[in-house]
Amino acid sequence: MFPSRFEYVAPRSLEEALSTLAGRGDEAKVLAGGQSLIPLLKLRFASPALIVDLNRVPGLSYLEESDGHLRIGALARNRDVVASQTLEAGYPTIAAAAPLVSDPIVRNLGTVAGSLAHADPAGDWGSVMLALGAEVTVRSASGDRTIPVADFLVDTFTTSLEPTEVITEIRVPKPEGSSGGTYLKLERKVGDFATVAVAVQLALDDGRIGRAGIALTAVGPKNIQAIDAERSLAGAEPTPESFQEAARLAADAASPISDVRGSADYKRAVVRTFVQRGLDRALELARAS
Amino acid sequence: MKRIAVTVNGTRRESEVEPRQLLVIHLREDLGLTGTKIGCDTTSCGACTVLIDGKSVKSCNVLAVQADGREVTTIEGLAADGTMHPLQEAFRNNHGLQCGYCTPGMIMAALSLIDAGTPLEDEEDIRLALEGNLCRCTGYQNIVKSIKDAAGQMRSSASA
Numbered sequence: 102m103f104p105s106r107f108e109y110v111a112p113r114s115l116e117e118a119l120s121t122l123a124g125r126g127d128e129a130k131v132l133a134g135g136q137s138l139i140p141l142l143k144l145r146f147a148s149p150a151l152i153v154d155l156n157r158v159p160g161l162s163y164l165e166e167s168d169g170h171l172r173i174g175a176l177a178r179n180r181d182v183v184a185s186q187t188l189e190a191g192y193p194t195i196a197a198a199a200p201l202v203s204d205p206i207v208r209n210l211g212t213v214a215g216s217l218a219h220a221d222p223a224g225d226w227g228s229v230m231l232a233l234g235a236e237v238t239v240r241s242a243s244g245d246r247t248i249p250v251a252d253f254l255v256d257t258f259t260t261s262l263e264p265t266e267v268i269t270e271i272r273v274p275k276p277e278g279s280s281g282g283t284y285l286k287l288e289r290k291v292g293d294f295a296t297v298a299v300a301v302q303l304a305l306d307d308g309r310i311g312r313a314g315i316a317l318t319a320v321g322p323k324n325i326q327a328i329d330a331e332r333s334l335a336g337a338e339p340t341p342e343s344f345q346e347a348a349r350l351a352a353d354a355a356s357p358i359s360d361v362r363g364s365a366d367y368k369r370a371v372v373r374t375f376v377q378r379g380l381d382r383a384l385e386l387a388r389a390s
Numbered sequence: 391m392k393r394i395a396v397t398v399n400g401t402r403r404e405s406e407v408e409p410r411q412l413l414v415i416h417l418r419e420d421l422g423l424t425g426t427k428i429g430c431d432t433t434s435c436g437a438c439t440v441l442i443d444g445k446s447v448k449s450c451n452v453l454a455v456q457a458d459g460r461e462v463t464t465i466e467g468l469a470a471d472g473t474m475h476p477l478q479e480a481f482r483n484n485h486g487l488q489c490g491y492c493t494p495g496m497i498m499a500a501l502s503l504i505d506a507g508t509p510l511e512d513e514e515d516i517r518l519a520l521e522g523n524l525c526r527c528t529g530y531q532n533i534v535k536s537i538k539d540a541a542g543q544m545r546s547s548a549s550a
Binding site: 102103105106108109135136139140142152154156180203204205206207210291292 | 392409410415432434436439445447448452453502518521
């Protein structure tokens with residue numbers, strides 16, 4: 102399989118990339134890791150006239166903590182996230198998700214930012230970032246803007262990124278106080294997209310639940326933030342009953358379809374089980390932190 | 391057309407390629423390096439795995455222009471002066487191949503894992519680390535054995 106013909110540029114600076122996009126953004130696609138984009142090109146689901154390859158732009162590969170945030174640069178690879186030692190303690194949800202993204206070879210190239218920009222409802226990072234309340238910083242020739250992930254992910258393969266913009270970084274607020282979280286993923290076979298996956302983040306405030314983040318993968322047109330489930334937990338005691346209720350509400354928020362990976366009912370049942378298990382694990386980590 | 395220069399197995403190779411040319415096709419058809427195989431052509435099976443700057447990639451999912459200025463290593467680049475690489479030797483000794491189609495990808499993936507310091511001490515680690523490579527003969531037992539053997543040898547000789 103071959104992509105359609107396209108023109109290719111590999112700018113050496115972000116300014117150069119942005120000025121290209123300012124003129125021709127409508128007909129261009131931005132290439133980072135390419136692990137989702139190139140298959141789309143090969144299958145001719147996308148046939149852009151121009152590919153703007155960001156990989157020669159220096160200074161976008163960082164993964165660092167500063168001003169109370171984990172900052173993930175546009176070219177930080179999934180491999181870098183898996184290898185990062187600092188995430189296990191502060192960001193267990195990210196640490197749990199990273200090794201479950203595709204396979205080690207794909208993770209050598211694939212980026213977190215590219216996964217978000219691709220906005221596949223079966224993508225893992227969308228749910229993780231929703232549960233963590235992350236933001237996406239994007240830049241165009243006319244300046245920066247910061248978009249909460251919940252507003253960034255609009256629909257299947259659709260984001261609020263303008264054709265003239267690129268993602269420069271993802272900003273994850275450092276979970277405060279006693280907090281924990283995890284990512285649970287059901288795969289038909291290793292390396293497959295999720296049948297269902299669930300990201301859970303929990304913060305304790307004086308023994309009660311403070312902020313709760315719950316988001317669902319592969320059970321709707323996009324990564325779904327289970328808002329009612331989150332609200333039911335805020336301020337509640339972390340009891341088996343409150344977790345059960347949250348799991349029920351999260352399953353209600355899912356709108357899976359029946360397909361080769363399972364029936365809609367089955368997937369909804371998995372959401373319920375995973376949210377409950379995820380909350381148990383998050384609580385355990387929060388109490389230990 | 392785009393002019394690129396890729397160092398392939400230590401030799402600088404200059405070519406004119408269409409931007410849409412995939413790296414695997416460039417290696418096989420432009421450079422004649424047919425050791426790298428095309429299996430699924432959809433980034434699932436890992437038969438086309440090569441190294442770019444020492445890290446494994448699925449070359450059916452990388453554009454040749456992306457490799458401009460980089461170092462690419464294929465299965466043809468492993469044996470030195472007629473002596474097989476320890477991974478090749480281990481695959482031979484442990485019957486790590488049946489039809490052989492997945493073998494170049496398995497070996498390149500394993501090389502990248504060994505170099506990256508990925509834990510490969512027990513079978514479980516190896517199976518997990520190899521999730522991006524499929525063997526249609528399902529000859530995993532001996533593939534795992536081969537990699538365990540090679541990783542042990544390569545790491546003990548590296549630390550000696």
